[in-house]
Structure formats: structure tokens, C-alpha cells
Amino acid sequence: MSGARPVWEEKPTAVGLAGKGAALTAMALVVLIPLWSVLVTSLSSRQTINAAGGMVMVPKGIDASAYVTIFSGGIVTRALWVSTMVTVAGTVVSLTLTVLAAYGLSRPGSVGHRTLLFFFLLTFLIYPGLVPSYLVVTGVGLKDSLWALILPSAISVFNLVVVRGFFQGLPHELLDSARIDGAGEFRILWRIVLPLSRPVIAVVGLFYAVGYWNVWFNALLYIDSNDKFPIQRILQSMILQGQSPSFSGQSVGSLPPTQAIKMAVVMVTVAPIVLVYPFIQRHFVKGVIVGAIKG
Amino acid sequence: MSTEVPVAAGPSAELARPPAPEQPPGKRRRPRVPLRARLRRDWPLLLMTAPAALLLLVFHYLPTLGNVVAFQDYNPYAGDGPLSAFLASEWIGFGNFETLFGDPAFWDALWNTLSITAFQLIFFFPLPIALAILLNSVISGKLRGFIQTVVYLPHFFSWVLVVTFFVQMLGGAGLLAQELRQAGIEPPNIMTNPDTFIVLVTAEAVWKDAGWGMIVFLAALAMIDPNLYEQAAVDGAGRWRRLWHVTLPGLRPVIVLLLILRLGDALSVGFEQFLLQRDAVGRDAAEVLDTYVYYQSITTGNFGFGAAAGLFKAAVGLVLILAANRVAHLIGERGLISRQ
Numbered sequence: 001m002s003g004a005r006p007v008w009e010e011k012p013t014a015v016g017l018a019g020k021g022a023a024l025t026a027m028a029l030v031v032l033i034p035l036w037s038v039l040v041t042s043l044s045s046r047q048t049i050n051a052a053g054g055m056v057m058v059p060k061g062i063d064a065s066a067y068v069t070i071f072s073g074g075i076v077t078r079a080l081w082v083s084t085m086v087t088v089a090g091t092v093v094s095l096t097l098t099v100l101a102a103y104g105l106s107r108p109g110s111v112g113h114r115t116l117l118f119f120f121l122l123t124f125l126i127y128p129g130l131v132p133s134y135l136v137v138t139g140v141g142l143k144d145s146l147w148a149l150i151l152p153s154a155i156s157v158f159n160l161v162v163v164r165g166f167f168q169g170l171p172h173e174l175l176d177s178a179r180i181d182g183a184g185e186f187r188i189l190w191r192i193v194l195p196l197s198r199p200v201i202a203v204v205g206l207f208y209a210v211g212y213w214n215v216w217f218n219a220l221l222y223i224d225s226n227d228k229f230p231i232q233r234i235l236q237s238m239i240l241q242g243q244s245p246s247f248s249g250q251s252v253g254s255l256p257p258t259q260a261i262k263m264a265v266v267m268v269t270v271a272p273i274v275l276v277y278p279f280i281q282r283h284f285v286k287g288v289i290v291g292a293i294k295g
Numbered sequence: 296m297s298t299e300v301p302v303a304a305g306p307s308a309e310l311a312r313p314p315a316p317e318q319p320p321g322k323r324r325r326p327r328v329p330l331r332a333r334l335r336r337d338w339p340l341l342l343m344t345a346p347a348a349l350l351l352l353v354f355h356y357l358p359t360l361g362n363v364v365a366f367q368d369y370n371p372y373a374g375d376g377p378l379s380a381f382l383a384s385e386w387i388g389f390g391n392f393e394t395l396f397g398d399p400a401f402w403d404a405l406w407n408t409l410s411i412t413a414f415q416l417i418f419f420f421p422l423p424i425a426l427a428i429l430l431n432s433v434i435s436g437k438l439r440g441f442i443q444t445v446v447y448l449p450h451f452f453s454w455v456l457v458v459t460f461f462v463q464m465l466g467g468a469g470l471l472a473q474e475l476r477q478a479g480i481e482p483p484n485i486m487t488n489p490d491t492f493i494v495l496v497t498a499e500a501v502w503k504d505a506g507w508g509m510i511v512f513l514a515a516l517a518m519i520d521p522n523l524y525e526q527a528a529v530d531g532a533g534r535w536r537r538l539w540h541v542t543l544p545g546l547r548p549v550i551v552l553l554l555i556l557r558l559g560d561a562l563s564v565g566f567e568q569f570l571l572q573r574d575a576v577g578r579d580a581a582e583v584l585d586t587y588v589y590y591q592s593i594t595t596g597n598f599g600f601g602a603a604a605g606l607f608k609a610a611v612g613l614v615l616i617l618a619a620n621r622v623a624h625l626i627g628e629r630g631l632i633s634r635q
Contacts, residue, residue: 005434006521008528023429024438028445030502034460037470053473055463097347104344110337111330116344123355125613129605130585131592132361136354139377152354155347185339214453217567221593232455239459240571266459273451281444284510 042263102163148222391603423508446506489580559616
């Protein structure tokens with residue numbers, strides 16, 4: 001489908017081309033301008049920010065003091081640490097359990113296969129609702145524990161179905177011959193299936209990691225202590241509720257401009273996603289769509 | 296690659312199959328292999344599935360059963376934990392539902408939810424289709440890849456981030472207001488105006504997810520047989536007629552599928568998005584069913600009532616999705632769940 005224009009297709013008109021170009025440019029700019037503006041403002045000095053009136057579009061020198069401030073201890077540093085831990089631990093737990101269950105459910109005809117599959121798929125149609133979930137999570141003693149941000153959402157059945165679909169698309173002969181050679185299921189999963197499944201693992205891992213990094217509402221619901229707040233809670237209270245965070249070790253007068261600090265917090269919240277996602281993106285279609293169709 | 300289901304988002308493709316047709320019907324060999332032997336063969340698979348199943352049991356099915364507190368005057372202080380409080384609380388039948396249906400704020404929230412769903416069905420739903428068709432017509436693979444990379448990105452941002460970006464761009468102290476003021480124009484009130492809130496939340500949803508929404512349609516477009524286009528062109532169909540007679544029919548199953556999913560979710564319109572902006576815009580415009588449940592239960596401790604509202608929402612959602620699926624069958628599409 002890429003490459004040259006098919007011979008039977010009409011030559012595009014000048015108006016059509018211009019319209020298309022404008023639409024594509026607009027699509028890109030609508031995403032890039034906010035990112036650019038926030039980035040530049042976070043790196044601007046007080047004079048530049050005041051001269052621009054709040055948001056800076058044209059950089060005049062680089063002033064990284066806002067980043068120094070938020071990384072030198074205080075609530076933002078702690079929240080970044082909390083979010084990193086939750087993201088890493090959560091992704092490991094989610095990926096492990098999802099891959100195991102996806103493999104366990106990938107063989108029609110095994111004991112309990114239909115029942116178990118139904119048990120998993122039924123979650124698409126029936127969901128518990130906020131109040132009972134809250135009661136269960138607090139009831140099992142997870143209130144104010146970071147595990148409350150991980151365990152209740154650890155299994156995404158959607159992701160599981162995608163991984164299972166991908167596993168079922170692998171060549172059966174390969175697994176069968178390993179089985180004949182006496183390899184156990186765990187060994188087959190680890191040695192044969194996983195190395196062949198990197199695209200889907202990467203994509204599903206990204207989905208999980210992004211979910212954990214973005215956790216906000218569950219933190220609002222379950223986390224009471226300030227020192228366990230993930231970064232999204234801090235971002236919300238700073239920008240949407242206008243509270244100024246506390247920073248240790250610096251007097252208020254010597255702090256970089258509030259606007260730069262706020263935008264720096266936005267940038268550190270965006271950064272992990274922007275940095276990781278392009279490497280995974282090329283697997284999207286291969287990993288997910290194919291997995292889903294085969295499923 | 297199987298082309299039975301043209302292209303579908305994961306769970307749908309999965310549900311579209313009758314569960315595990317392992318044997319051709321008619322000659323199902325049932326207990327040929329005794330259960331004990333099958334267990335000896337398959338226990339590792341069961342062991343692998345167990346942890347995930349356990350988590351779903353505790354955090355999905357247990358709360359689903361827990362919805363029975365909707366029929367209680369649940370008192371969280373009646374015991375030293377939710378379970379003992381549940382056992383000690385009084386059963387009041389449909390009392391919570393009576394209160395719910397008698398509360399004007401509930402009907403306001405329901406009305407807001409349905410208006411926003413309808414509005415987004417018109418102004419959001421077709422957008423990814425149009426964008427995908429536009430992008431698919433770009434010949435340069437590099438340009439296509441670049442645009443995809445850029446417009447997929449906001450899908451991975453949290454709602455806190457999305458609202459933050461909108462505040463920084465369109466809010467009272469944002470980029471737009473600042474530029475307008477410098478040009479001597481009084482900036483309009485965008486982020487806190489209840490009258491235009493429905494447009495704002497739709498714009499936010501579009502910014503976050505319209506790009507990502509293209510991905511299924513792009514995959515479906517790639518699967519349309521290029522010969523169909525060529526034959527249509529040879530028969531004298533121009534580009535608009537080819538769009539109508541080749542492209543759109545090729546996308547039809549995916550469109551129907553996503554419509555069913557959206558209709559089944561008609562009572563959900565992005566909980567976090569509304570919770571984050573409810574204070575700035577006010578309850579009249581920004582209270583939707585999900586935020587109503589939250590403010591009527593978690594913040595007040597009125598759990599039985601909140602569970603009743605949540606149960607109502609889940610029940611209506613289930614009916615909606617089954618009804619939409621039925622309609623899809625009637626118009627000759629496979630829909631979400633096949634008849635078995």
C-alpha cells in the first residue's frame with residue numbers, strides 16, 4: 001500500500017492537496033504546540049515568563065532551575081519516586097500474571113478451559129461499580145497502601161485476550177515438538193513462547209505501565225498520606241487546584257518562578273511517556289491488531 | 296492471518312466467537328480421556344491461570360456480589376470492617392432505589408450523561424474514521440508514520456495531564472487568553488463556562504483519543520482488497536464513489552462493532568475527566584452519573600445509596616449492550632456476541 005500512486009488513481013487537484021496538507025499540519029500542531037509551549041516555559045527565566053505573560057513560545061536562553069528545585073527533595077521528588085515504584089512493581093505483576101494466564105488459557109480442550117475462559121470474558125459484560133469495589137479494597141486492608149493502586153487493576157482482561165490471541169497464532173508444531181521432547185509447560189512458555197512474543201509483550205507492557213503511571217482516581221480514593229501520593233495527584237493539586245507545593249531546603253524568595261515549576265512538573269509527568277512510547281509504537285499494529293484478530 | 300472478523304478491537308473479536316469450539320459439533324468426544332489423566336496433563340495450565348483468576352475473583356466478582364449493599368441501609372460504622380458492617384446493617388429492600396429515583400439531582404446527572412453521549416456520538420465518533428481515511432490516502436510512508444506517532448501520543452496521557460494542557464492553552468491564564476489580551480481582545484471564558492462545557496469536554500476527548508481511534512480503522516483500510524479499487528476505477532467510479540462503494544463498506548463491520556461498544560457504554564462519559572472539572576464548571580453542567588455516584592457515596596459515607604445508583608447504571612448498561620448487539624444481528628452484522 002505504500003510506494004507509488006496506482007496508475008488508475010486520478011491526479012490530485014491543487015485544492016485537494018492544499019486541504020489535505022492543511023488538515024495534516026493542523027493534526028500535528030494541535031498536539032505539538034501545547035507540548036512545546038509547556039517545555040519552553042519550564043526552561044524559562046522569570047523575566048522571559050513575565051515578558052511573555054505566562055506561557056512562553058519563543059525560548060530566550062535556558063534556565064533549568066525549576067527542574068533543580070523539583071528534584072532537590074520535597075513532595076514532587078517523593079511523588080515521582082512513588083509513581084516510579086508503583087509503575088515498575090505494577091507492570092511486573094501485571095505482565096507476569098497476564099502472560100501466565102494467557103498461556104494457561106491458550107489451549108482449547110484442556111481441563112476447565114471453557115469455564116475459565118467464560119469466567120474471564122464475563123468481566124466485559126458485568127462490572128462491579130464504584131462502591132462495592134471501594135468496600136472490598138478497604139475491606140481486605142489495602143486502604144492507604146500502594147498495593148491498592150496495583151492489585152485491583154492488575155489484570156486487564158483486554159490485554160490478556162490480546163496476549164492469548166498472539167500465543168494461539170504461534171506455530172503449533174514448535175510447541176508440540178518441544179512437548180514430545182519432554183519439556184514442561186513452564187519451560188515451553190519461558191524458552192519458546194516468550195522469545196517469539198516480544199512485540200505483544202512490549203505493547204501490553206506499555207499499556208500496563210502507562211496505566212500505572214497515570215493512576216489518579218484510585219489514589220484519590222485509597223491513598224491518604226501525602227508521602228504516598230503519586231505524581232498525578234501532585235499535578236492535579238498544583239495546577240488544577242492551585243496549591244503550591246512545599247520544597248525543602250530553599251526559602252520562598254530564592255525559588256524559581258511558580259509558573260516554571262508548574263510546567264516542569266507537567267514535563268516530568270509527560271517525559272516517561274514521550275520517551276518510551278516511540279520505541280513501542282512500531283509494534284502496535286503487529287502486536288495488538290494481529291493478536292486481537294487471531295483471538 | 297484470519298480474515299473472518301475483518302478487524303476488531305481485542306475483546307470484541309474474542310467474544311464474537313462462540314466460546315472455544317474445540318470439537319466439531321456432533322462428534323464431541325467427551326470423557327474419552329478420564330478427568331484424572333487430563334488433570335495430570337493440564338495441571339500446569341491451571342496453576343498458571345490461578346493467580347489472575349484469583350485477582351478477578353477478589354477484585355471483580357466479589358464486589359459484583361457486594362452490590363447487594365444496594366438493598367441495605369449500609370452503615371460503615373456498624374462493624375470494624377466492611378464485612379462485619381455488612382452483616383450488621385439493616386436490609387431495606389428497594390428503599391435506596393426509591394430515594395434515587397425521587398432525587399432530581401439524579402435525573403439531572405442522567406440527562407447530562409445522555410446529552411454528552413449523544414453529542415459525542417455525532418461530533419466525536421465519526422472523526423477517527425475521517426482521519427483514518429485522510430491519513431490512508433497519504434502516499435509517503437514516512438509522513439504517515441510521523442503523523443501517527445504524534446496524534447497517538449495524547450491517548451497515553453492521563454486525564455489530569457489532558458485537562459492541565461487545556462488549562463494552560465485555553466484557560467484564563469493560558470496561551471490563548473494571553474495572546475488575545477496582547478491583541479486587545481477580551482478572551483472568552485472557555486474552561487469554566489457551563490454553557491459550552493459539552494463542547495469543551497468533547498474537544499478534550501477528541502484531543503486525547505481521536506488520533507488513537509484511527510488505529511483500528513487504519514488496519515481495516517489496509518485489509519481492503521486494492522483490486523476492488525482498481526476495478527471500481529476501471530468501471531468509471533471517481534474517488535468519491537470509490538469512497539462510498541468500496542471504502543465505507545469495508546469499514547462497516549468495525550464501525551458497527553464500535554457503535555455497539557459505545558452504546559453499551561452510553562452511561563459512561565469519562566469519569567476522571569468530569570471529576571477533575573466539576574468544581575471549576577459547577578454541578579449543573581458537569582455532574583454525570585459517575586460523579587453523582589462518587590459524591591453521593593464515597594464522600595458522604597452513604598454506601599447503600601451509591602451502590603444502588605451504580606447498580607442501576609450497570610443494569611442499564613448490560614441491557615443497552617445486549618440490545619445494540621441484537622440490532623446488529625438484525626441488520627446482518629456479526630456484532631459483538633455471536634448467537635450460539
